Amino acid sequence: MASLSDLSLVTQVAVFGNRNAFDKLVVKYQSPVRRFFLHQTTGDGQLSDDLAQDTFIKAYTNIRQFRGSASFSTWLMRIAYNVFYDYTRSRASQGTADIEQVQMIASSSSSSLKMDIYDALARLKPDERTCITLQLIDGRPIDEIASITGMPSGTVKSHLSRGKEKLATYLKQNGYERK
Numbered sequence: 001m002a003s004l005s006d007l008s009l010v011t012q013v014a015v016f017g018n019r020n021a022f023d024k025l026v027v028k029y030q031s032p033v034r035r036f037f038l039h040q041t042t043g044d045g046q047l048s049d050d051l052a053q054d055t056f057i058k059a060y061t062n063i064r065q066f067r068g069s070a071s072f073s074t075w076l077m078r079i080a081y082n083v084f085y086d087y088t089r090s091r092a093s094q095g096t097a098d099i100e101q102v103q104m105i106a107s108s109s110s111s112s113l114k115m116d117i118y119d120a121l122a123r124l125k126p127d128e129r130t131c132i133t134l135q136l137i138d139g140r141p142i143d144e145i146a147s148i149t150g151m152p153s154g155t156v157k158s159h160l161s162r163g164k165e166k167l168a169t170y171l172k173q174n175g176y177e178r179k
Contacts, residue, residue: 006072014064022063026056029073032138033080039133040084040126042118051087055080070147077140077148081130088126120170128163131156136164 006028012021033055037048058079066075121129130149134140142160146153 007068010063010066010068010072013060014066022060025059025072025076029076030056032073033076036077036080036133036138037084039121039137040129042122051080051083055083058083070144074144074147077134078150081148084130116171116174116176119174120167123170124163124166125159127151128159128166131159132163132167135160 006025009021009025012018030052034048034052037051038045041047055076059076066072124132131145134145134148142153142156145156149156
């Protein structure tokens with residue numbers, strides 16, 4: 001029923017240019033998109049808001065390209081993934097170091113657990129962090145992660161396995177034990 005509602009809203013936007021319908025989609029998906037970016041940026045709220053805004057602008061301008069072969073949520077998260085990929089690629093070409101940003105965020109964090117989680121996520125390769133975030137935090141299945149990222153399912157599984165192992169090792173080394 002939720003996807004039918006999304007499809008109806010998308011149709012209203014694509015066919016009639018109904019901005020109120022798009023506003024409803026934004027309200028529904030802004031938290032998951034922003035949460036995705038928060039985990040990818042290891043807690044940078046301002047950057048996450050900027051990237052989320054870029055995502056919704058791209059979704060609005062390209063909404064006529066939505067074909068319904070996947071859910072609107074998957075299509076939107078694919079746009080978010082591409083926005084983040086473009087951002088990291090532009091940062092890499094500028095030669096900026098993400099580790100300095102992570103250390104600044106970590107030192108200003110008020111919660112030590114939150115800081116440790118973001119530190120742990122920062123140690124993952126970007127594809128591992130994306131797969132971990134989409135599965136463990138957002139609860140998305142492997143086939144949907146593959147659709148969002150454009151990676152084969154086997155590659156997603158490999159990133160998840162390596163990422164979980166790295167997270168477990170880091171958290172154990174920092175005093176977090178499984179009970």
